[in-house]
Structures are given as structure tokens and as C-alpha cells.
Amino acid sequence: MELWAIWLIIAGVLLVVEMLTLTFYLLWVAIGAVVASAVALFVSESFIWQVLAGSVVVLVLTLFTKRITRYFKTSKGFKDAVDELQGKQGIVVEPIIDGKPGIVKVGSETWSAVAEESLGKGETVEVLERGSALLKVTKWRGDV
Template sequence: MEPWMIWVGIGVICMIIEIFTPGFLFMSFGIGAILTGLVSILVRGTAIQILVFAVITFILFLFLRKFSKKLISDSSEETNIFALIGKTGMVVKEIPEDGKGYVKVGSEEWSAIAENGKNIKDGQKILINSVEGNKLIVKIKESEKEEE
């Protein structure tokens, strides 16, 4: 069997392994092996082929590692209901003691319950403290308390 076939075979196996593992490690080995297979058509020395494989794999590993960190990095920006925590809104349907009412945050209305179980009247500004299921847990915004 020709050396280029062996290198390409190793590269394909590494690429298949990469499909099932995270991190782009096997991808760098796979691409390095495939490129070394192409080089081995021109260069017959085993030592040179191994050196080419090591250099290509190392360079690819560094490049793909940076790329994977950017790709996989956890953006702290929430895009669901949890993005509302810390935001302010206004009560549009009174929140009774130990009951559920509705608040408007931006252009959306959400069901809400009071954090301390106390009544919050229509029109009062609220601060969203947490989320419980699909309900917002709110409290009266401090500046609103001072105005009363």
C-alpha cells in the first residue's frame, strides 16, 4: 500500500472520530494527515512526512483551537424569559396577595406574582427578580416605594 493511501486513511478515520467528539482535536489530526498524504506523493522520506504531519497538525490545532473557543464560547446574553431578570416593567393587571397578575415589560405582557406575596396595584413600576416556570417574580421598584 502506498504511503499517501495510509495518510489519507488515517485522516479520514480522524475526521470520522471528530464527528463524535467535541473540540476539533481530531479534525486537526485528520486534516494534517490528509495534507501529509498529498505531500507524500511528492516526497518519499518517512521522516520528512512525519515532520510535515507534525508541523501541519500543530498549526491547525492552534488555529482551530482559537476558532472553536470563539464558536463554542458561552455568550452570557440570555435570549429567553431569563433575559428579563433585572428589568423593570409596569403592572397592567393588579397582582393580588399571594395571587397572579400581569405586568408589561417592553411591549410584552407576562404573568407575574409578587416576591413577598403582597398586593401590587395597577400602574406601579416593578423590578423582575426571578422566574418561576413561565411567571415572573417581581417586587415594587424602590423609587416607586419612595414616591408613595
């Protein structure tokens, strides 16, 4: 199989994984793989030049988009959808016991979660805050 085709397959796989994660980092790597494929097809058969071209594209995209995303996040009216989880109800999917993380379902998403108390499977919880990868939850007390 030709090397340019392998680069395109790698790009396709990365695009599919990106659609599942929505991080944008794999998107830049996929675009770099497409550039490496173009270099392999039109410019040079040298693997080093292909990797170098793809790496430069990934680096440039990463550097420029960090500035743009930072600008959008600090702009007036920007609200991250994940930040809206605070105060929402969820259901415990995997128990939270002795401060060890469990899993809760909030809306249609599942999250790792911690709580100050043990919570069993099926209990209703309220999201107190969101960390980088964990939700802090407490037992749902209803409309008190």
C-alpha cells in the first residue's frame, strides 16, 4: 500500500475519534496527516519530509487556535455548556463510596463524580461544582 494512502487512513481514524471526543486536538493531528499525505503524493517520497510537514501544520494550528479559543472564552457572553451543570440533577450509575469517585449521569452524559457522603446506585444527586474531570455532587434534597 502506498504511504500517502496510509496517511489518509490515519487521518480518517483520527477524525472519527475526534468526533467522539470533541477536543479539537485530534482534528489538528488529522489535518497534519492529510498534509503529510499530500507531501507523500505530490512532493517527496521521503518519510522524514512527510512527518516534518505534518508536524509543522499541527504545531501552527495548535499555537494559533489556543489564542483564538482563549479570546472566545474571555469574551462577553461566553458560557461553557459544561459550566451549566452546576445545580442540575443526576442519577448515580456507579456508587460513590468512602470518597472514591463513582459515576453519575446528568442529562444524557456520564461523569466521574465525588461526594462527601457515600451514595448508592440509583440515588438522585445535585451537581455542586465541576472540576477539570470530576463533578462534585451531593444527595438531592429536593426543593427545600
